[in-house]
Amino acid sequence: MKTTTDTPADEEFAALCGRVWDVLAPARAGYLAGVSPHYDEVLHEVAQRTEHAGSLGKTDIAALVVWKRFSAQTRWVTELMSLPDTQVRAVTERVVTAVHDTTISRGEAARTGRGIIAELPGFRTGDALASAILTAAAPQRMAVYDSRVQHALDTLGLTLTPAPGRYGRYLQFLDDLLGHGGQLADGWTARDIDTALYWTGGSGNPPHPAAP
Incomplete structure (x- = not known):
């Protein structure tokens, strides 16, 4: 077993x-x-910008799409790019707060952050790109x-x-x-x-x- x-x-x-x-x-x-x-310079740069801004914008997400070698010719990309950057950052700011919450376990912080990022197009199913976002938000804690x-x-x-x-x-x-x-x-x-x-x-x- x-x-x-x-x-x-x-x-x-x-x-x-x-x-x-x-x-x-x-x-x-x-x-x-x-x-x-x-190779990971893109991830590191996005992580540094996230630490400074407290959130990720559409440009940061686009960079991680390339870093993970996903196709950008998908419907969800069009939906995400059609949102104002302020709306995207409002969601990812909550993600950053969640994954940095050391009052809860690493697993619970990951679960909470994953649930928040699901509010954006492209993150409702699958964990690959979502995990890249969460890792950029807390590179010393997430994976x-x-x-x-x-x-x-x-x-x-x-x-x-x-x-x-x-x-x-x-x-x-x-x-x-x-x-x-x-x-x-x-x-x-x-x-x-x-x-x-x-x-x-x-x-x-x-x-x-x-x-x-």
Whole structure:
């Protein structure tokens, strides 16, 4: 039976955690060696602007669409671009506040932020782009979720179901991993884990050009 990230049994999760970290550490090294150090500059710049402004605007979201290599030729993009930037920022300002709320757990903050961003076109279903927005809003606390991460979880014998609240459960799982990692987790963020999972989910095939 698989361990599930939705309802993890403490003993089962603790036993599995060491094996997961045995995969994460070399996968993170592979990611750093195989992906250009410049690739995440867009994410970092959006995160810096978000920290300064306290919200994300349409330009920031557009940059993250490119960063995640999504198609912009979709109906939701037209709907989002048709909204005034002030309306978009009013929503994302609440997202920023939610994901920075340290009075609640990382998973609950993620769940709350994910629910708020769903008010905007393009974010009602699927967690990939929404997670990029939340990660830009709180890069030291949130993490990116996508199909390669999901594949890695499946490969590691973990199940993250697509039921409502998936992103919150995913962040809670990352929080649990950090809490059970001991010295292996020193210096790691949830974002570091997501890049390691991303690399694992791609079977070590670099998705982006390597650094020269």
